Amino acid sequence: xxxTHELTLDELRDRIRAxxxxxxxxxxxxxxxxxxxxxxxxxxxxxRTIRTVEPAVKFVPKAEE
Amino acid sequence: MSDxxxxxxxxELGTRYRKxxxxxxxxxxxxxxxxxxxxxxLHAFVTVTADRALEDARMxxxxxxxxxxxxxxxxxxxxxxxxxxxxxxxxxxxxxFADWVPDEESTVVRKWREAGTLLLGKLITxxxxxxxxxxxxxxxxxxxxxxxxxxxxxxxxxxxxALAAGLIAGATGSDTGxxxxxxxxxxxxxxxxxxxxxxxxxxxxxxxxxLDHTGPMARTVEDCAFLLQGMAGHDPADPASSTVPVxxxxxxxxxxxxxxxxxxxxxxxxxxxxxxxxxxxxxxLGTLRxxxxxxxxxxxxxLHAAHSFLLILLAEAYAYHERDLRERPQxxxxxxxxxxMSGALITAAEYTQAQRIRSEIxxxxxxxxxxxxxxxxxxxxxxxxxxxxxxDPEVGFVKSNMAPFNLTGLPxxxxxxxxxxxxxxxxxxLSGRPFEEGTVLRVGHAYEKATAWHxxxxxx
Numbered sequence: 369x370x371x372t373h374e375l376t377l378d379e380l381r382d383r384i385r386a387x388x389x390x391x392x393x394x395x396x397x398x399x400x401x402x403x404x405x406x407x408x409x410x411x412x413x414x415x416r417t418i419r420t421v422e423p424a425v426k427f428v429p430k431a432e433e
Numbered sequence: 434m435s436d437x438x439x440x441x442x443x444x445e446l447g448t449r450y451r452k453x454x455x456x457x458x459x460x461x462x463x464x465x466x467x468x469x470x471x472x473x474x475l476h477a478f479v480t481v482t483a484d485r486a487l488e489d490a491r492m493x494x495x496x497x498x499x500x501x502x503x504x505x506x507x508x509x510x511x512x513x514x515x516x517x518x519x520x521x522x523x524x525x526x527x528x529x530f531a532d533w534v535p536d537e538e539s540t541v542v543r544k545w546r547e548a549g550t551l552l553l554g555k556l557i558t559x560x561x562x563x564x565x566x567x568x569x570x571x572x573x574x575x576x577x578x579x580x581x582x583x584x585x586x587x588x589x590x591x592x593x594x595a596l597a598a599g600l601i602a603g604a605t606g607s608d609t610g611x612x613x614x615x616x617x618x619x620x621x622x623x624x625x626x627x628x629x630x631x632x633x634x635x636x637x638x639x640x641x642x643x644l645d646h647t648g649p650m651a652r653t654v655e656d657c658a659f660l661l662q663g664m665a666g667h668d669p670a671d672p673a674s675s676t677v678p679v680x681x682x683x684x685x686x687x688x689x690x691x692x693x694x695x696x697x698x699x700x701x702x703x704x705x706x707x708x709x710x711x712x713x714x715x716x717x718l719g720t721l722r723x724x725x726x727x728x729x730x731x732x733x734x735x736l737h738a739a740h741s742f743l744l745i746l747l748a749e750a751y752a753y754h755e756r757d758l759r760e761r762p763q764x765x766x767x768x769x770x771x772x773x774m775s776g777a778l779i780t781a782a783e784y785t786q787a788q789r790i791r792s793e794i795x796x797x798x799x800x801x802x803x804x805x806x807x808x809x810x811x812x813x814x815x816x817x818x819x820x821x822x823x824x825d826p827e828v829g830f831v832k833s834n835m836a837p838f839n840l841t842g843l844p845x846x847x848x849x850x851x852x853x854x855x856x857x858x859x860x861x862x863l864s865g866r867p868f869e870e871g872t873v874l875r876v877g878h879a880y881e882k883a884t885a886w887h888x889x890x891x892x893x
Contacts, residue, residue, distance in 0.1 A: 387777040390762070395771040398826045402775050405830060406747055409738035410786045418789050
């Protein structure tokens with residue numbers, strides 16, 4: 369059974385077109401594997417369920433001298 | 434030259450200098466001869482700075498005569514070639530900067546220079562601290578002194594190889610996903626990735642802003658403590674630099690292990706670990722217990738998503754390299770170019786979700802570290818790969834035991850804990866609370882004193 373999180377070749381080509389970067393055909397398999405691995409945790413995530421921990425600016429008051 | 438000098442510790446060198454049994458010029462000359470003999474096999478150095486090293490050595494001798502007590506005085510070091518060195522070529526391991534001679538130096542290079550270290554040269558790095566050199570690359574890849582057919586790990590590959598071969602006593606490394614600890618593991622040496630913001634990255638080539646750390650590599654835990662003491666501290670030139678006061682990294686080494694609570698995260702870190710790595714790790718835990726540590730299992734559930742680290746790295750690395758990738762792509766190494774370009778294919782939403790996952794991992798790890806002072810894991814799931822495997826572009830990025838500590842920014846030490854059946858080093862990874870490098874070094878030092886793994890020498 370195909371992994372539902374796998375990046376398809378068509379999707380990869382769409383992304384390459386949108387980004388406008390030249391990736392030769394003989395490297396598509398490598399890039400597809402790399403991106404599939406990198407995206408796996410995000411694709412497995414239901415973004416509505418993750419706790420409200422977010423990247424944001426933090427202000428830390430200067431310690432007293 | 435005797436192994437006694439090539440493998441002398443920082444403390445031994447300092448003691449012998451001050452007893453007038455040995456001089457920095459003698460040590461420098463001996464190491465330059467050793468580099469000339471061994472480096473053609475190892476390819477650890479990109480640039481050897483013989484004249485500079487001898488000049489530094491003469492200045493160190495004068496300082497010793499004046500009674501200078503700095504522990505780094507006269508210590509032979511070399512820098513990973515992503516650290517900018519004024520007047521000395523800094524290549525980043527890339528054809529893009531093959532002949533670049535900066536007119537500035539990184540903060541860490543300056544600090545070690547001012548402490549009186551002897552600069553023997555610049556050490557090869559994976560290209561831009563990311564891409565292993567494939568055959569035909571502008572700069573040949575460093576080889577592992579334990580077996581020349583195996584990689585020394587990366588990206589601080591030259592640092593690992595040069596230290597294991599006794600060519601220097603200390604080196605700089607950088608660590609975005611394990612680039613200090615991986616070579617430490619594969620080469621049987623010690624390396625510490627300090628807390629994010631503890632050591633300056635100013636004047637060090639960027640790979641991924643939110644994951645990059647600088648740190649020292651050496652052959653013993655105490656040597657790493659000396660070197661970290663000489664590089665840690667606030668630097669306004671690094672936006673991530675912390676103002677938290679720097680602790681004393683040497684004093685905790687005298688305290689031993691008693692009362693330390695060590696947690697072993699049994700999920701994630703043991704997936705795919707080779708049996709001999711697992712056995713060496715369990716034996717190391719037994720030693721830590723005998724030394725007085727309380728060892729217990731802990732769980733960090735969100736680690737299953739730790740590979741999101743790669744998404745952050747790729748996106749940030751592309752952002753850094755975008756202009757050169759578009760204008761001079763031919764100067765990037767094969768495979769690395771496409772790996773970097775893949776960062777352009779990640780959407781803003783995906784990058785943001787990866788950072789949210791990271792925040793969750795940080796929160797869960799911090800909660801676990803309320804109950805234990807240190808986390809122990811195997812540094813790498815296996816010993817050093819052969820080049821034949823590392824040069825297969827289809828292999829991809831294997832699951833990393835080191836990347837979680839780049840995501841969390843926690844201080845993390847790698848040190849030898851055994852050898853594989855094939856005679857390759859195995860490594861123990863110890864992580865601690867933010868800015869508690871002293872505790873991590875303390876536990877590592879106590880373990881090292883109780884074992885002899887760090888005293889073995891490679892066959893080169």
